[in-house]
Amino acid sequence: MRRFWLGLAAASVVSACGGGNPFTTTTDDDTGTDTGSGSREGLPPGTDNPSANAAIFRSEPTEADGGERGDGYATGISYDADTDTFTVDNLGFDGDNTYSRGTAIASLGPYSVYEADTTFPDIIDGQLINQFAHRAIYGVSTSGNTEFAIVRTGDYVDYGFGGFIYQRHNGVSLPSSGQAVYTGSMAGIRDFDGAGGLEYSTADAQIAIDFDDFNDTTGTRGDAVRGVFNNRRIFDINGNDITSDVISRIETQNSIDLNGELPTLVFDVGPGALDDNGELVGTLHSNYINSSGAISTFEEGNYYAVMSGDNPDEIVGVMVVTTGLDPAATTVRETGGFIVYNPD
Structure with missing residues (x-):
């Protein structure tokens, strides 16, 4: 499978939410689960021989690689800076595969939102055919050295078809001692x-x-990694902040008190989260206090990320968590992309 991603023009990078980026399409021919030199269990498919001195690309595992049905189907992802549009291949009923900047929501913080066509003409008589609700989020760092994209579909009874990708375009130089903290969204x-x-x-x-x-x-780095996602908000597809509604429906269904906010997601801390190539992988979760006063799990899942830069300066990644406590569905999945910085 050939994957298309975003080539870097590092000399003149601007924010995606500003209406365009100097990116051109490049190709990544790596396929399958990563088993190359320096790789390790838990990393998503992508670069077969990762190195601290080179670019690294990762994509969502398909069902064959341990993902859910429909995961990892989004391929051929590229960005056109002239028209501020995304191209996404291999997803049924998403128009002509071109996603335009969102109308109800054009951006979420520093990240851009894109929508597939809502209708597409019959090739014989021009009759308009309703399309599925496909949405994409794209994030690029301020340096242009790291980026991510997430594509999901809203018109299936199960999770449907989609995918995520993230990458760095350069290498990384990791410290051998000390600590560092990175912040972002x-x-x-x-x-x-x-x-x-x-x-x-x-x-x-x-x-x-x-x-x-x-x-x-074990012959590789054993660095500990701690992460937090807090101040969480939820919006409906039309851009309305529905955080309080979501909290209310969860509290009512489960007879619990979330104290007016969604629980903070935290990384599970343990040895070996960061490797010599600057890649991070691990689990994360959130908790709540149940009716008996005990700590219970609200969400759980995995995070995947890669560091970039000589200092290093930034981290890009994706986290995926699920919960069965939201009555909106049997299980609710949240797929989030993040970029965090440690400025000079």
Whole structure:
């Protein structure tokens, strides 16, 4: 499978939410689950031989690689700066595969939102055919060295078909000691198993790394990584802030008190989260206090990320969590992309 992604013109990068980026389409021919030199279990498919000195590309695992049915189908992703449009291949009923800047929601914080066509003409008589609700979120760092994209579909009873990708265009130089903290934001799409529809999400993001510990016991780095996504908000597909409505329906259905806010997502801290190539992988979760006063799990899932820069300066990644406590569906999935920075 040939994947198309966004080539970097680093000399003149501007923010995606500003209406255009100097990116051109390039190709990435790596296929399958990453098993190359320096790779490790848990990384999404992509670059077969990752290195600290080179670009790294990752995409959502398909069902064959451990993902959900419909995961990893979005391919051929490219961006046209002249028209501020996205191209996404391999998803049924998304018009001519060209996604335009969102109308109800054009951006979520620093990240851009794109929509597929709502109708498409019959090739014989021109009759308009209703299309599925496909949405995409694209994020590019201020340096242009890292980026992500998420595509989801809202017109299936289960999660439907979509995908995510993230990458860095350069290498990374990792410290051998000390700690660093990175701050930024997350934007995501919530889709449902057991119901149609889509919702958007946002959050503040912070990631801290201990480059001293945990101690190396396996021949690779053992660095500990701590992450937090808080100040979380949810928006409907028309751009209305429905956070309080979502909280209310969860509290009512489960007879719990969330204290007026969605629980904070936190990384599970343990050895080996960061490797020598600057890639991060691990699990995360959020908690709430149940009716008995005990701590219970609200959401859980995985995060995937890669560091970039000589200092290093930034981290890009994607997190995916699910919960069965939202009565909107049997299970609600949130797929969020994030970019965080440690400025000089």
